[in-house]
Amino acid sequence: MSQFAVLEHGTGTAARIVPRGEKRRRQLAAVAERMFLEHGFSATTMQMIASEAGASKETLYRHFTSKESLFAEIVRARAAEFLGSEGELATGPPREALAALATNIVARMFDPSGMSLLRIVVGETARAPELGRIFYRLGPAVVVDRVTRYLRSADSQGLIRCGEPRRAAKLFIGATVADFHLVRLMLPDTRPLSESQTRAHVRAVIAMFFARYGAPAP
Numbered sequence: 699m700s701q702f703a704v705l706e707h708g709t710g711t712a713a714r715i716v717p718r719g720e721k722r723r724r725q726l727a728a729v730a731e732r733m734f735l736e737h738g739f740s741a742t743t744m745q746m747i748a749s750e751a752g753a754s755k756e757t758l759y760r761h762f763t764s765k766e767s768l769f770a771e772i773v774r775a776r777a778a779e780f781l782g783s784e785g786e787l788a789t790g791p792p793r794e795a796l797a798a799l800a801t802n803i804v805a806r807m808f809d810p811s812g813m814s815l816l817r818i819v820v821g822e823t824a825r826a827p828e829l830g831r832i833f834y835r836l837g838p839a840v841v842v843d844r845v846t847r848y849l850r851s852a853d854s855q856g857l858i859r860c861g862e863p864r865r866a867a868k869l870f871i872g873a874t875v876a877d878f879h880l881v882r883l884m885l886p887d888t889r890p891l892s893e894s895q896t897r898a899h900v901r902a903v904i905a906m907f908f909a910r911y912g913a914p915a916p
Contacts, residue, residue, distance in 0.1 A: 699804075705874075708737055709781060718858045719761075720760065722753075722757075723761045723771070725751065725764075726747070726751050726753065726758060726761055726762065726768070727762075727768060727771045727772050727775070729750050729751040730742070730762075730765075730768040730769070730772065731772045731811075731814065731815075732750075733746060733747055733750055734769070734814075734818050735814045735817070735861075738821065738822060738870040739765065739769065739818055739822045739826060739829060740816070740822060740825055740826055742765065743765075744758055744759070744764075744765060747765075747768070749832070753812050757877050766828060766829075766832060769829065769833075770832050770836055771831055772860060773815060773832060773833055773836040773837045773876055774836050774840075776806075776815055776837060777836060777837045777841055779802075779806055780802065780803055780806055780841050781799070781802075781840075781841060781844055787884050792852045792858050792908075793855070793904055793908065794871065795848070796904060796907065797900050797901075797904050799845070799874075800870075800874040800900045800903050800904070801874065801896060801897075801900050803871070804874065804878065804891060804896050804899060804900065805890075805896070806889060807875065807878040807879060807882060808882065808890035813879070813882045813883060813886075815833065815837070816879065816883065817883065818831075819833045820883065838871075841871060842864065842867050842868060842871060845867035845870060846863045846864045846866075846867040846873060847863075847864035849867055849870075849911075850863040857913055858908075858911045858912060858913050859911055859912065859913055862913050866907075866910075866911055868909075869907070870903070870907050872902075873903045873906060873907065874899075874903050876899070
């Protein structure tokens with residue numbers, strides 16, 4: 699194996715070559731996320747992150763020019779998780795594709811680490827407004843944009859009726875998230891939804907969405 703790359707295994711049998719630099723970048727971002735959650739964004743320094751990661755400060759700055767760029771990397775990764783392992787909606791029929799996305803979003807809402815960034819942003823944005831801008835631009839806005847593009851494409855194929863895909867995307871995401879983010883913020887010991895509860899919630903979201911945006915019968 700090259701000293702410059704490692705194998706990364708997915709859920710199947712395939713593996714891809716991951717440059718060591720990319721792997722180290724991910725490790726540094728993971729350490730930074732943990733430090734931000736433990737100490738807060740403002741109180742965490744680049745030196746603290748480097749020390750915790752067992753790296754020199756110079757190494758950390760080679761990968762990330764600032765704490766803000768580290769935070770941006772973390773938010774990008776979380777947005778990709780919300781959209782699925784490939785960062786794209788499935789290419790199947792809209793009901794199936796949107797149901798899969800909704801199921802993934804609900805699961806992420808109850809992931810033990812899934813609310814960590816939101817907690818940081820809620821607690822720190824008053825002191826560091828740029829944090830909120832980074833979070834929205836690279837997190838929720840990315841998810842909305844991706845769903846918007848999917849709905850626009852589905853509309854152009856006659857699979858749904860969606861003259862305002864961005865509005866529809868926001869309504870779909872809002873219905874899926876429901877009040878789960880508030881519950882997780884205010885009642886962190888709340889148990890995750892069961893599989894049957896998740897399926898029932900997703901079915902209701904899909905039924906409501908397609909009652910408004912479903913394509914007319916031929």
